[in-house]
Amino acid sequence: MKFALAGNPNSGKTTLFNALTGSTAHVGNWPGVTVDKRVGMYKKLGEQIEIVDLPGIYSMSPYTPEEVVSRNFMLEDKPDGIINIVDVTNLERNLYLTTQLLELDTPIIVALNMSDLLAKSGATVDIAKLEKALGVPCVEISALKGNNLQDLMKKAVAATKEKRIGWSVVKDSMITDLYNEVIGLYESTDMTDKAFHAVKMIENDELEIVHNLEIQEKVNLLKEDVDTGIFQGDYEGVVADARYKNITAHYSSALVKKENTGLSTSEKVDRVMTHRIWSIPIFLLIMFGVFHMTFSENLFYLGGLIPDSFDSAIFGSGKINSPGIILTNILGLGTGWIDGLISNALPAGTWYTGLIYNGIWGGVSAVLGFLMQILTLYFFIAILEDSGYMARVAFILDRAFRRMGLSGKAFMPLVMCFGCAIPGIMGTKTLENDAERRRTIMLTPFFSCGAKLPIWAAFGAVFAAQYSGINAEFLVFGTYIFGIAIAIIASFILKNTIVKGDTQPFIMELPTYHSPQARNITVLLWDKLKHYIKKVTTVIVGAIIVLWVLQSFNFRFEMVTDSAESIIGTIGRGISWLFVPLGFGMGENGWIFVVAAITGLIAKEMVVGTLGLFGGIEGAEGIEAGEIVGTSLGVLMLGIGGTIGGVSVAIPAMLSYMAFNLLSVPCMAAVAAAAGELNSRKHTWITIAFWMITSYLCSLVIFWLGTLIAWNPIIGISVAVALVIIIVGAIIIREKRNSRKALALL
Amino acid sequence: MEKLLKDFRPGEIGMVRNVKADGKIRRRLFDMGVTPGAEIMLRKVAPLGDPIQISLRGYELTLRKTEAETVIMEVSE
Ligand SMILES: Nc1nc2c(ncn2[C@@H]2O[C@H](COP(=O)(O)OP(=O)(O)O)[C@@H](O)[C@H]2O)c(=O)[nH]1
Numbered sequence: 001m002k003f004a005l006a007g008n009p010n011s012g013k014t015t016l017f018n019a020l021t022g023s024t025a026h027v028g029n030w031p032g033v034t035v036d037k038r039v040g041m042y043k044k045l046g047e048q049i050e051i052v053d054l055p056g057i058y059s060m061s062p063y064t065p066e067e068v069v070s071r072n073f074m075l076e077d078k079p080d081g082i083i084n085i086v087d088v089t090n091l092e093r094n095l096y097l098t099t100q101l102l103e104l105d106t107p108i109i110v111a112l113n114m115s116d117l118l119a120k121s122g123a124t125v126d127i128a129k130l131e132k133a134l135g136v137p138c139v140e141i142s143a144l145k146g147n148n149l150q151d152l153m154k155k156a157v158a159a160t161k162e163k164r165i166g167w168s169v170v171k172d173s174m175i176t177d178l179y180n181e182v183i184g185l186y187e188s189t190d191m192t193d194k195a196f197h198a199v200k201m202i203e204n205d206e207l208e209i210v211h212n213l214e215i216q217e218k219v220n221l222l223k224e225d226v227d228t229g230i231f232q233g234d235y236e237g238v239v240a241d242a243r244y245k246n247i248t249a250h251y252s253s254a255l256v257k258k259e260n261t262g263l264s265t266s267e268k269v270d271r272v273m274t275h276r277i278w279s280i281p282i283f284l285l286i287m288f289g290v291f292h293m294t295f296s297e298n299l300f301y302l303g304g305l306i307p308d309s310f311d312s313a314i315f316g317s318g319k320i321n322s323p324g325i326i327l328t329n330i331l332g333l334g335t336g337w338i339d340g341l342i343s344n345a346l347p348a349g350t351w352y353t354g355l356i357y358n359g360i361w362g363g364v365s366a367v368l369g370f371l372m373q374i375l376t377l378y379f380f381i382a383i384l385e386d387s388g389y390m391a392r393v394a395f396i397l398d399r400a401f402r403r404m405g406l407s408g409k410a411f412m413p414l415v416m417c418f419g420c421a422i423p424g425i426m427g428t429k430t431l432e433n434d435a436e437r438r439r440t441i442m443l444t445p446f447f448s449c450g451a452k453l454p455i456w457a458a459f460g461a462v463f464a465a466q467y468s469g470i471n472a473e474f475l476v477f478g479t480y481i482f483g484i485a486i487a488i489i490a491s492f493i494l495k496n497t498i499v500k501g502d503t504q505p506f507i508m509e510l511p512t513y514h515s516p517q518a519r520n521i522t523v524l525l526w527d528k529l530k531h532y533i534k535k536v537t538t539v540i541v542g543a544i545i546v547l548w549v550l551q552s553f554n555f556r557f558e559m560v561t562d563s564a565e566s567i568i569g570t571i572g573r574g575i576s577w578l579f580v581p582l583g584f585g586m587g588e589n590g591w592i593f594v595v596a597a598i599t600g601l602i603a604k605e606m607v608v609g610t611l612g613l614f615g616g617i618e619g620a621e622g623i624e625a626g627e628i629v630g631t632s633l634g635v636l637m638l639g640i641g642g643t644i645g646g647v648s649v650a651i652p653a654m655l656s657y658m659a660f661n662l663l664s665v666p667c668m669a670a671v672a673a674a675a676g677e678l679n680s681r682k683h684t685w686i687t688i689a690f691w692m693i694t695s696y697l698c699s700l701v702i703f704w705l706g707t708l709i710a711w712n713p714i715i716g717i718s719v720a721v722a723l724v725i726i727i728v729g730a731i732i733i734r735e736k737r738n739s740r741k742a743l744a745l746l
Numbered sequence: 747m748e749k750l751l752k753d754f755r756p757g758e759i760g761m762v763r764n765v766k767a768d769g770k771i772r773r774r775l776f777d778m779g780v781t782p783g784a785e786i787m788l789r790k791v792a793p794l795g796d797p798i799q800i801s802l803r804g805y806e807l808t809l810r811k812t813e814a815e816t817v818i819m820e821v822s823e
Contacts, residue, residue: 059777063770092803093779230764230782237765240776244784244803270806279793395808399794402810505771505813506797507778510806 002050003042003156004073006101007085008094009056010388010511012113016085016143017053018523020153025053035069035429045153052079058093060100061236062207064432071207074104075193081107081160083152088112088125088140089512091255092247098134099243103166103196107159108136111152115140121264126254133250135167144517166195170202173242175235178202178226185215203236266388266512273389279396286389290380291418294324294373324376331372335365351559354552355545363544364537366605366621370450374419374532375525381416382524386516391508398506403735404488405495407431407506410440414487417447418480421666423528425673433504439494441674442687445666446487448480451604455661457625458608459654462637465629467651472625483662490694492731496738498686539669543602551613563613568595582660582696583653583703587642589614593657601665611636644707652706656699663695751800751817754788760819761785767816779803780817 007013017025021040038053054073055066062068074082084101086094101108112125130138137155141148170179182202186194200208201219209216223233231237263271273279292299303319311317314329321329342361346353384390394408401408413427421444431437448456456479460472550568552559560566564573572595579585584593596610605621612620615633628634641653665671665688675684705723709716749760762784765775779802780786789799789806797810 059773061773061777063773090805093805096777096779234772236773237776237781240773241781241783244779244781274790274792274799276790276793391808395792395797395799396794398808398810399792399796402796505774505810507771507774507807507809507813509778510799510808512806 001047001081001157001160002052002077002079004052004054004070004079004082005085006054006070006074006082006097007056007113008058008087008090008097008509010509011056011085011087011090011094012143013053013056013085014523015517015520016083016111016113016141016149017051018519019143019146019149021051035065037069042153044150045157047157049153049157051083058097060097062205068207074101074106075196079106081109081156083109083111083156085111085113085143087114088118088255089114089121091125092244092252095247095251096240096243099169099246100196102134102136103168103199104193105164105166106193107162107164109152109156109159110134110136110138111143112138112140113143115147116142116145121257123255123257126256129254130251133254136164166193168195168199169246170199170239170242172246173238174229175202175226175238175242178222181222182215182219185218199239203239264512269513270392270510274392274395279392283393283396286384287415290377290384293322293380294376294419296322297325322376324373327372327376328370331368335368339365351552355548359545359548360541362548362609362619362621363541363603363605366451366544366603366609367540369605370420370453371532373450374423375529377416377419378423378525378528379521381412382521383516385412386514386520386524388511388513391510394508395510402506404491405436405439406491407433407436407504409508410436413440414443414447417444417449420449420451420532421445421447421670422532422673425670425677426531428677435495435499436504438499438678438683438687439491441677442494442499442690443487443491444670444674445663445691446483446490448483448662449604449666451667452661454621454625455600455604455607456658458611458628459637459658461625462629462634463651463654465634466638470651479658479662482659486663486694486698489727489731492734494690496734498690539672540603540667543668544606547599547602547606551610568598569614571595572598581703582656582699583641583649583707584657584660584699586644586649586653587639589636589639590642592636593640597657597660597664600661601667603667603669604661607661641703647710649703649707649710652703652710655706656703659702660695660699663691663698665691747821749819749821750815751786751788751819752798752811752814754798754814754819756788756790758821759785759787760821762817763820764818765816766818767813771813771816775809775813775817778807780807786817786819 005013005017017038017040020042025038025040035055040051040053042049042051052073054070057064057067057070060067060071062071073079082101082104084098086098098110110130118125125140127138127140137159139148139152139155141152143149168179170176173179179198179202182198183194186198191197197208197212201212201215223235228234228238231241273282275282297316298319299322306319308318313333314326315321316325339361342357346357381390384393390412393411396408397411398408401410409430410428412430413424416427417424424444424447425441428437428440431440453476456476457472460470460475463475464470464472547568551563551566553567554560554565555567555570563569569591573591576585576591576594579590579594579597584590584597592611592614595614596607599610600607609619609621612618612633615636617631617633620628620633628637637654638650640657641649643649671684671688674687675681678684678687701723705716705720708719748763751760754760762780762782764782765772765780767775784802786800786802789801791798797808798814799806799808801807
């Protein structure tokens with residue numbers, strides 16, 4: 001037996017699905033689109049009941065992939081029954097979808113969720129009245145508390161035993177006659193769900209029309225005699241109006257509210273969180289808190305209070321680490337232990353030791369190195385999401401994001417990219433518009449991810465030790481800011497050039513605040529973790545093995561001792577001239593940096609390791625940035641870029657190198673994720689090309705500007721300032737022109 | 747008196763008279779309950795001046811001013 005679970009977003013669908021199916025759920029994709037499909041089993045009634053979680057929708061209109069997926073499933077896959085979950089505290093809007101589901105011939109049961117909240121507010125719902133008006137069974141439940149779920153499922157099973165014929169509220173509306181005639185036209189066919197099809201036909205629904213062109217002709221003739229009043233022939237409007245009128249007339253009275261006593265808690269919270277002045281500082285503070293808890297090694301800046309003698313491999317030394325770092329340390333102890341086991345078990349110097357230890361295990365442990373930080377970041381973001389705050393963030397930021405051709409909803413996926421671009425790219429699912437989603441995906445590398453941090457840290461440590469003017473922390477922080485600045489500029493350029501596209505409407509529900517639920521968050525984290533591990537183990541580990549082969553063998557497939565002779569070394573030397581204009585390809589060791597950058601395109605966690613490999617340090621990816629100073633690797637890094645006219649250009653070349661690593665293709669796993677979300681080979685290639693071109697151009701500019709500044713600070717800085725003015729000016733002028741055009745259109 | 751939803755002040759209440767948007771946006775507004783006869787209160791304007799938050803049919807909805815411009819409201823003086 002198979003049930004579909006349908007309902008509005010925020011109605012508690014996920015909570016109910018998790019409560020019913022427990023650990024049996026598995027996540028997949030609906031064919032052809034990137035909408036999640038979740039299927040699970042309900043086992044408590046003895047028989048096997050399959051539950052398919054449809055995406056949360058407000059309507060069965062043909063416009064969003066979620067709506068089309070749900071619709072096709074109900075019409076074609078024909079579940080035995082539909083469980084329509086309804087937020088009883090928000091009955092009016094939720095029943096709008098119910099009036100559409102009632103048009104299907106499938107048995108339906110309405111689950112009135114959040115009944116605990118209703119009871120708390122002192123309101124009651126008249127079930128008998130509601131059942132009579134809807135003609136289907138209704139059950140009050142609390143998905144969160146688990147109340148009445150068994151009752152719901154029993155009644156759902158019972159409902160499937162009776163045959164049901166769909167009906168529409170349109171039968172009592174301003175177009176009653178038209179509806180009856182159209183239903184008549186469908187009577188002569190052998191189609192099921194006649195009421196549904198008839199209403200869709202009246203609405204001029206594009207998916208309905210293509211299948212029934214003859215009926216459409218007749219309906220168009222019938223419509224000529226109908227007066228639709230203020231709707232002036234807009235039948236979608238007429239039908240929507242009929243639904244809401246019907247709901248207000250029949251069902252609203254089933255809800256008995258207590259006299260309204262002032263503001264609800266949610267409204268009070270919202271007053272502060274989206275306050276005209278305070279909302280932005282609060283938002284910045286929350287985001288700072290999230291990052292602090294995830295990445296900081298000095299939690300709450302308590303370092304000064306902690307005695308230097310405090311020294312723990314897990315909690316930090318002389319200061320306390322943030323939860324993100326503590327978890328990373330714990331996992332690090334585990335991987336360190338496994339590392340020892342593997343290296344002891346394998347004989348040194350054989351090819352398979354290289355493959356297993358340096359190749360496979362090296363890749364896995366590099367990924368595990370920042371897994372915990374990603375999870376911690378995800379954890380906090382999931383709390384913000386589940387509580388309802390993320391919708392407010394979109395509300396607060398939309399204006400700013402919209403100027404860049406993005407929507408406020410792009411904030412969450414982009415913030416995830418500071419952890420890892422892959423969940424960020426997967427998170428763009430929530431963006432409705434294709435152009436917006438494409439633009440957002442193209443910006444993802446610019447938000448420096450966890451795998452890139454070791455690169456910044458290594459260069460920061462080495463250069464700060466050599467040059468008194470450089471501060472390592474400032475350099476790392478600056479890289480993050482630089483990435484954000486490039487993302488802003490790039491988004492302006494994208495929306496005016498290669499990914500044009502209408503700005504999408506922004507019409508979004510602001511759900512009531514809820515205290516976040518441990519169960520929802522664990523399920524979400526577990527889902528993400530599984531997804532992530534799958535991606536990582538397939539793509540990253542595969543890529544790292546390929547890389548190991550490229551580093552260990554030459555073109556005749558003989559194992560080499562000097563990596564310079566390897567396939568990738570040969571290629572690197574062959575193409576390093578391409579990177580001479582960027583500075584870091586210059587000098588006798590230029591090719592090494594090129595090779596490391598290329599391995600970075602496959603997986604960024606490999607960059608430092610590759611530099612170490614050629615710089616004479618095994619396992620450089622595992623050591624602390626500070627320990628690189630003074631080693632042969634450190635010397636190699638300081639020599640980046642060589643000299644021009646006898647003067648070292650190490651600093652501009654280093655900056656150019658960092659920019660290149662930051663802005664170029666993040667890793668093969670991210671490319672695979674992007675290809676999955678873009679769902680188009682062409683757009684995937686455009687995205688890759690955009691990353692490569694952006695990184696090349698930015699590095700080029702940085703290197704030559706930096707060299708100019710080193711040669712003559714006054715001229716160099718003037719040119720830099722002029723460049724910034726030109727870019728900002730061009731954006732402002734363009735924006736002015738765009739808004740004038742928009743005005744002219746109105 | 748007729749007034750556009752875009753021009754509402756926080757706390758102002760009115761009734762939808764008609765929605766002038768086209769196609770997908772119109773349908774979306776209807777689906778979310780912005781239909782003729784619905785009572786709407788402008789709850790607040792976002793800190794940067796756009797979008798706006800409205801309260802209707804017992805829930806909270808946010809939309810941009812460009813969309814609110816298409817919603818014609820009836821207000822009592
Ligand atoms: N009080 C209460 N909260 C609930 C109930 N069901 C869900 N929630 C909360 O409502 C919010 C939205 O639920 P979720 O399952 O994510 O909704 P979805 O968007 O429909 O999947 C979450 O914060 C849940 O914890 C319920 O029966 N009672």
